[in-house]
Amino acid sequence: MILSLNSINCDNNEPIDRTVFFISDGTAITAEVLGHAVLSQFPLKMKSYTLPFVSTVERAEEIKQKISEIYKKSGAKPLVFYSIISPEVKQIINSSEGFCQDIVQSLVLPLEKEMGIKASPKLNKTHGLTEKNLSKYDARIAAIEYTLSHDDGISLRNLDQAQVILIGVSRCGKTPTSLYLAMQFGIQAANYPFTADDMDFLKLPAELKEYQHKLFGLTIAPERLAAIRGERRENSRYASIRQCRIELSEVEALFRKNNIPYLNTTNYSVEEISTKVIDSMGLARRMF
């Protein structure tokens, strides 16, 4: 059993209060994300094991054993967040010496009451591929491909197929945001950079002007931009705070002049920026 250990609320070498297990018959991505949200509310130092694709009795027994060992060694019950459909496999995990919570089922039971019908558990396919969602999945892969071929202004053709076109200076977050929009939401997102050479007479290129209703601007604090650019080209004019200030103020003026909605990305993650773009542009938020 290959196990990699991750830290929660602590650094790598600190002694810990509890061990945590995220266990799933699928990818365990949901158990992991939800478990982190829950545990971040407790002032404890923890380490976690993530165990995906747990679908056999043998594998479950192996994990139960591991939970036991940790309990015996530490004297504290490991915390277990799981999402497993098979009753046999689930029962083994539940009978372990961990403190076990079923992340999906705890929400299913109240719903059964409210709706007066029984749930029929199916193998965890939250992040899975099924015959039913295949065409949606293909659309998502096509969106990733579209986004890659329209990254960084590589191609200004087929912009009619873009659902959004992100614009901004170099290194303000356009590429990761475009890719996240495509990957998570199946959105065809193009992006276009303004460079230092554009600055003297900054205006929207004619190819973009035509699709003005699809444009969304990204901006960022000059200090953060200078730091990010410095990672790439230390002590360059490109990374100087002066150059960053000039470019950002020119581009922000352009956004305002053309009534292009924009967002300062300094304090936001790609997930947050993407969600805000979707919200602001009224895009469909497809689920996969």
Added chain:
Amino acid sequence: MILSLNSINCDNNEPIDRTVFFISDGTAITAEVLGHAVLSQFPLKMKSYTLPFVSTVERAEEIKQKISEIYKKSGAKPLVFYSIISPEVKQIINSSEGFCQDIVQSLVLPLEKEMGIKASPKLNKTHGLTEKNLSKYDARIAAIEYTLSHDDGISLRNLDQAQVILIGVSRCGKTPTSLYLAMQFGIQAANYPFTADDMDFLKLPAELKEYQHKLFGLTIAPERLAAIRGERRENSRYASIRQCRIELSEVEALFRKNNIPYLNTTNYSVEEISTKVIDSMGLARRMF
């Protein structure tokens, strides 16, 4: 209020049994994913609204109103999955005519008992950027950048910095998987394609041979590969089932001969493929 409606367990135009709301003071990505996992267990046709960044009393009142309207019109309580920290905002949603479930809190309460300490709720930062996780976030953005510059064999330099190198024929899923590994887990993933021209004397390029322990192969059913390639170049030799069969059998033989672990991706999503690669290669599964 811009609202986009998504379908759950049904097609776009079917009449529905229930309306669903995913509400969060953050991106609502977790509420959405978990809610879908829960609702897929019920044989009901539903439509859902996803409402991120709900952090003010005004916005909550607006949503409460909307929930009321739908309840009055349909006679069925809308199902609400939420994750909100502010007690005032939360109380407004809870006092609506929806059937409301707090996705995080339902797991927090049992843990408070088990651990004998009170949780201290903080503004939902599951997918957020904080001073504490900034350096981890920067590493993730760097991984995306690395992966993009090592996509499709563009560059075989700096492969010492790759944590994994995916190899396989054109269109078997290398690019989306590499990007997902970088985006979700901060893994520097390079990828390298074998082309039709390589097939006569197929062998590992010397640049890859050096990093054999980092290699992971992807393969796929010839029928699915032909369909995917056909989307790109219909009726081409490239997309013919015969050509797909030849390339795949050559490449699979190469994987076996060189003891390279590999996965048939036909029935798996990028999430599943990525998780299996991480598992098989024993990579650290960092959380962001």
